[in-house]
Amino acid sequence: MQQRNLTEHVSLSGETELSGKALKVLQAARKVFLAHGFSAATTDMIQREAGVSKSTVYAHFTNKEALFTAVIKSECTAFTRALHNIRFQPGRLKETLGILARTYLDVVLSPSGLALYRVAIAESARFPALAHTFYRAGPQVSARLVADLLAGASQSGEVNFGDTSLEAVACMFVNLVRSELQLQYLTYPDSPPSAAQIETWVTNVVTLFMRAYGGGDK
Amino acid sequence: MQQRNLTEHVSLSGETELSGKALKVLQAARKVFLAHGFSAATTDMIQREAGVSKSTVYAHFTNKEALFTAVIKSECTAFTRALHNIRFQPGRLKETLGILARTYLDVVLSPSGLALYRVAIAESARFPALAHTFYRAGPQVSARLVADLLAGASQSGEVNFGDTSLEAVACMFVNLVRSELQLQYLTYPDSPPSAAQIETWVTNVVTLFMRAYGGGDK
DNA sequence: TTTGTACTGTACCGTACAGTTTGATATGGT
DNA sequence: ACCATATCAAACTGTACGGTACAGTACAAA
CATH class of the missing domain: 1.10.357.10 (Tetracycline Repressor, domain 2)
Known part of the structure; x- marks a missing residue:
């Protein structure tokens, strides 16, 4: 995986995960990717939606693909849990x-x-x-x-x-x-x-x- | 519609349509759009696939969206005909x-x-x-x-x-x-x-x- | 006080893309 | 011979994007 900050372990997304800002990024990415798909979504939209700087996004996720993967996996486990x-x-x-x-x-x-x-x-x-x-x-x-x-x-x-x-x-x-x-x-x-x-x-x-x-x- | 050349009327795509090159473009667009979706497809891929210059593409279709629309509509009528x-x-x-x-x-x-x-x-x-x-x-x-x-x-x-x-x-x-x-x-x-x-x-x-x-x- | 860490904001790089323009060539009708 | 049309290749414009670099801030632990 690609998280760095291990101070907290809040699980709003499926697995044990992600300190504050990283979670913000993930939630923003979720919103943007689910609304626009992969290609039409931009990292700028995600960064803006998360209220976070560009650097922070890339501090927690290696690239756009990794972010997308994290979002979809998280959604899948949420889906299963709902079922x-x-x-x-x-x-x-x-x-x-x-x-x-x-x-x-x-x-x-x-x-x-x-x-x-x-x-x-x-x-x-x-x-x-x-x-x-x-x-x-x-x-x-x-x-x-x-x-x-x-x-x-x-x-x-x-x-x-x-x-x-x-x-x-x-x-x-x-x-x-x-x-x-x-x-x-x-x-x-x-x-x-x-x-x-x-x-x-x-x-x-x-x-x-x-x-x-x-x-x-x- | 957006065709200009009315010399021939070959219908391989649903409605009465399109002279030689325009048809080539449409077929190429079909291939590219169906494979990659709208956002990830590029007009260069279509142009290359059609073996046609960029100008020719835009001579027959006003823009990428019009091309996409033409492709999907044509596919829908083909689908219905198959049914x-x-x-x-x-x-x-x-x-x-x-x-x-x-x-x-x-x-x-x-x-x-x-x-x-x-x-x-x-x-x-x-x-x-x-x-x-x-x-x-x-x-x-x-x-x-x-x-x-x-x-x-x-x-x-x-x-x-x-x-x-x-x-x-x-x-x-x-x-x-x-x-x-x-x-x-x-x-x-x-x-x-x-x-x-x-x-x-x-x-x-x-x-x-x-x-x-x-x-x-x- | 010092050091490390997370973060910010912004500028920047290279690339890619949609679409335009230019200027040349070929063809066929008049 | 002339002109219109269709095409070509290629250069170009403007913009947007993914990703990086960098200088600086806030804060907490040692």
């Missing part, structure tokens, strides 16, 4: 799926969640490792969570997946919950999906899965 | 859905389809109108196609959607077909999904929908 706030009670599968979907969408459709997706995808050619990190921190973790839930429901006989693997069902669920609303928001950033729209979508998705795999209760 | 190659026979819904999914994925997971998605999303803040165009040319058109298919199946009693609207079902289908494989490819550009992986995914998706909405035949 782990999802809790559910066993039984009442239909309700649990709905809650899970809504909580997931809360994270995915948040300004930072959306921006992280956009930037990670946009820069996947220049920063392949970051794109991998993003996939594992986001979609992969989500699918794992759902799979765990479904495993419980499967054991209690609440559901029957036929020939389809449990993991595949979980993967399909998270993708279906996310994709359309996320894409709409990405392409129409000025008109975010309404609460009613979200509700309708979640209902439709949960209904689809319950009809397909739910036993008799439907 | 309309999807044909299907009524009856045999399950098979038709599978064919449709595979053809759709062919377009979406093609290098240019993937790059178009990436760039349109990445630049949606700077070029909102292009993002809208993309959404309408891609996801919206696809959903419309599937909806038409489902309408036929619904009338012949092949399926029963319960409380869910036909359009919602169509929308869910195209999203589910696309999202996971597309995201994997976007984040792991060096290991595209294998044919087997695609096949498994399509089978799982079609099975899901047939279990949920298909009548007795399953």
